[in-house]
Amino acid sequence: xxxxxxxxxxxxxxxxxxxxxxxxYTATGYPSLFWYVQYPGEGLQLLLKATKADxxxxxxxxxxxxxKETTSFHLEKGSVQVSDSAVYFCALxxxxxxxxxxxxxxxxxxx
Amino acid sequence: xxxxxxxxxxxxxxxxxxxxxxCQVDSQVTMMFWYRQQPGQSLTLxxxxxxxxxxxxxxxxxxxxxxISRPNLTFSTLTVSNMSPEDSSIYLCSVGGLxxxxxxxxxxxxxx
Numbered sequence: 001x002x003x004x005x006x007x008x009x010x011x012x013x014x015x016x017x018x019x020x021x022x023x024x025y026t027a028t029g030y031p032s033l034f035w036y037v038q039y040p041g042e043g044l045q046l047l048l049k050a051t052k053a054d055x056x057x058x059x060x061x062x063x064x065x066x067x068k069e070t071t072s073f074h075l076e077k078g079s080v081q082v083s084d085s086a087v088y089f090c091a092l093x094x095x096x097x098x099x100x101x102x103x104x105x106x107x108x109x110x111x
Numbered sequence: 112x113x114x115x116x117x118x119x120x121x122x123x124x125x126x127x128x129x130x131x132x133x134c135q136v137d138s139q140v141t142m143m144f145w146y147r148q149q150p151g152q153s154l155t156l157x158x159x160x161x162x163x164x165x166x167x168x169x170x171x172x173x174x175x176x177x178x179i180s181r182p183n184l185t186f187s188t189l190t191v192s193n194m195s196p197e198d199s200s201i202y203l204c205s206v207g208g209l210x211x212x213x214x215x216x217x218x219x220x221x222x223x
Contacts, residue, residue, distance in 0.1 A: 032210060043203065043216035044154075051210055089153060098144055099205070099212050103153045 002027040006090045006102035013080055013109050021075040021105045023064075023090035031094035033057075033066055033073040038087045038104075047075075047088070080109045113138055113206050117215030124194055124222050131190045132218045134204035139184035145177070148201040148217070157202075160187045194222045 006023040013019060025031065035047040035057070048057030050066035050073065057064050062077045073090060090102040114137040124130050134143065142161055146154040157177055158166040166179040180188045191198050201217045 034212075044214040046211055046213075049211065093210075093212070098156055098159060099154075099207075101154045 002031065002092060002094050002100045004090050004092055004100055004102035006088075006105055008103065009087075009106035011105060011107050013107070015082055015109055015111050016079045017109075019075070019077040019080045019084075019107065021088055021090075021107070023073045023075065023102060025071050025073065025090075025092050027071075027092055027094045027100075029095055030068075031092040033064070034091045034093070034099070035062070035064055035073070035075050036089040036091060036101075038089065040086070044089070080107070082109045082111055085109045112211075113140065113213040115204060115206065115213055115215040117204055117218060119218055120216060121219040122221070124220065126195050126222055128194055129190055129192045130194065130220060131188050132202055132204075134187045134189070134215055136185045136206055140206040141184070142206070143181065143187045144205040144212075145179065145187075145189045146203045146205060148203065150199070154203065157189070191220065194220075196222045198222050 003026045032051045034049045036044045037047045038044050048059040050057040053068035055066045064073050064075045085108050087104045087106045089104045091099045116135045145157040148154045156169050157172045158168045160166045160179045160181040162181045162184050178190045199222045201219050203217045204215045205212050207213050
């Protein structure tokens with residue numbers, strides 16, 4: 001079946017540092033890929049998405065590129081802020097309506 | 112897009128009791144999904160709820176423990192029955208399609 005693997009956290013960075021959270025997936029066909037963010041005490045919010053190979057999703061300074069050859073969708077941000085502290089989930093949707101989630105990565109940004 | 116209202120937002124319940132969580136969507140949707148997020152864990156799909164038919168449960172989840180209702184295209188409930196401390200989790204409902212999913216804010220359940 002489909003699966004998503006993302007790097008374990010917590011990831012602790014200083015403000016303005018570069019962020020990479022790795023995500024790889026296993027799926028048949030051509031899934032859509034997503035990053036969701038969960039701020040403390042809140043529900044899940046869509047951060048960005050990509051629906052086909054080589055697409056780049058971007059939002060709020062975050063980017064991720066759909067790499068079919070490496071089955072990856074790594075999340076990056078050039079300069080993190082304290083307000084980016086949250087849990088980040090990589091997910092895929094493969095020709096259905098349900099999502100398959102990775103384990104989540106907690107990001108902590110220190111001033 | 113879709114706006115999902117989920118309630119209660121949190122509750123503390125005694126073991127052995129049941130809690131019903133409600134999920135209201137601002138538009139008609141064919142499928143609604145219920146997820147569980149155990150402390151420090153990712154989201155796991157409990158079941159898919161279609162209007163007019165029984166819910167489809169994922170492996171490890173059964174109807175007797177998590178009965179679901181789907182009376183119309185904008186509403187669903189999930190009941191957590193005969194609760195134990197292991198049921199302490201965040202429960203989320205979701206709707207969406209291939210390009211985006213929308214989530215309620217979740218119900219944080221603590222069983223004591």
